Amino acid sequence: MSAPTRCTPASELTEPLTDPLAEAIRGIDTTALDCVQVNAAVLADAAHGSGTHRELGGRLRFTTRSRTTGALPTVEQQPVDQVRQLAGPLGLALDIGAPVTEGAALLDRLPADGGALYVVGDAYRMPWLPYHGHQHMDHSLLLRATDGGARVEAVDAYDNETPYGRAEPVICSYERAQAAALFDGAPAVPVSVRPLPGPGAAREPVARTLARNAEDAALLLAGDAPERYAHAFRDLSDQSAACTALLLETWLLARSRRLHAAWVADRAPGSAHASAAAERAAAWDELAGQCYLASRRVQRGRPVPPQIHTTLARLLRADAELAVEAARTGSGDPMPDPAQIRRTVTDTVADVLGADPAAVAGTDDLSRLEGFASFQMVETVERLEDAYGVEFAPGDLQPAVLRSVDGLVGLVVRTTEGLEVAHS
Incomplete structure (x- = not known):
């Protein structure tokens, strides 16, 4: 597979920055976003200003679905469903196209004005990622034409430590034929993007968001969903598979809680809610680390530490209790500027x-x-x-x-x- 002619980590781009996408990446905590969210966040901040992406953190969700294989539940959404949820909070119109399996046809969708096309493809085929050649998984990126269409840039703000090495925000430049070859034979979903006017007018008031979180939380607290979720991983006979899956689950939950804490800090700075949300996010980060250790231990034939399952259920309940309390005591929302x-x-x-x-x-x-x-x-x-x-x-x-x-x-x-x- 063709290598890019140039591939530059976003952290190494020199000042002053005139590229709005590169500038947006600089202002985002990319470690608080997953591989579908992060590049939509770049588009939102480039269109509406730094910090717009934090609106993705307002809703504190715990929604599971069944995996296509196996008995384990997952909080991971299908990419198309997740893209649909991104539009409103980010102030973007996202037009999801039919999957494309020919690279040239995908590149024909690039905006003629040099704007970006948001794409969800296969990380296995993206040379700038550690997953390249190792693991098939859905992954987003931004594509845009340069040099009058002769070249194509791939912009990817994903940031993560993976089993195959580190992924970091990067901008890669390819000849058009090279870029097309990356997407030949593997389905890629093109998403046309248009900024909606007046993002401030679409921003949901804090009190309303907190009330919606509290409604969801009350339902969770009334049942045993956290325990059933945790026990599904505890009770699976194949503990190696269970720990591998739980590692992804806690990674996704930890990032979502970190983003929620950033949203609360932005919308209610200095409040007790902001402090509590930051503490909850730190607890989720700690659990994700424990799950990584558990995964490594089980690969060596050692038992899984039992506390990870009880901690998982406890943190889900603590999130819900915090959501109910935040709605009850008020948002601490600062006066509008x-x-x-x-x-x-x-x-x-x-x-x-x-x-x-x-x-x-x-x-x-x-x-x-x-x-x-x-x-x-x-x-x-x-x-x-x-x-x-x-x-x-x-x-x-x-x-x-x-x-x-x-x-x-x-x-x-x-x-x-x-x-x-x-x-x-």
Whole structure:
């Protein structure tokens, strides 16, 4: 298989960076994301600003499915299902295409403007990864045309220690024919990406996210799902297979909890919830390390340490208890930044009217813009209420308020300040 002409670790790229994807990688804790999330995160931060990707950590999930073979459950999602869940939190429109088995056909999907195509393919065929030639597994990457289409870059922000060596964020450059050969004969799923306008308007309020987490957690605490999950690995007759599978499970859970802690720290900095989430993430990291040791021990014919299964169930219950407590005591959500409110209002109005944000920002009377009417005013109000998790008082919805960016910004500020007072 052809080797890349150039392959550069992202950490070795020299300043100043003019590549938005490389710049985005620099601002991401890539160790908190799995191989499907991480490259979508790069696109989101490049489109909407550093830190956007942390919205993926809001929901604290424990959802299992049956493996296609064997009796073990898994928290690992099917890649297509996971991609569908990425779109909303990241502010991206993700159009999932049919699998392609010809490299040339895949590269024909590359955006002509040099933008990136998100792809889920087989890590076994990706030379920059330690899995290359060793293990088949679904893996995402970004492909983009350079040099007028004569070359193709593969951008991959995946970061992990593997049994075959270290994977680190990298940008590799291939001749177009070389890049096509990487994907010949193995299904690859192309995903076209378009940033959605006004990512702030789509961001779910903290209180709402915490309430959804608490609803899921209450169901978990009412049953024995954590214990049944842990016992499935404990009771499997083939403990070598069980430990290998459990290593992946705890790796995925640890990364998701690390990302959740980053989200809480971002949305409720300095809160007791942020401190507790960081402690939970550290506990999951410790368990993942214990599972690695257990896997190595069983390969040598030694018994599996029994505490890993009890710890697994205990941590799942502790996560759920924290989720319920966080919703009960409140989010500690900081007051919205007025400058961010103005950007959100401007972007929301521009999206509703199909107008240039600069034109929206530059007028003191929105009714002068083409397409402005009562229906558009209502849609703007509803979007802003959804964005900030509030309901505007009917008496505040005066025409003069709704016809200007300043009026809408003031409306959001007054309402969110009133909500903060009510919660204090």
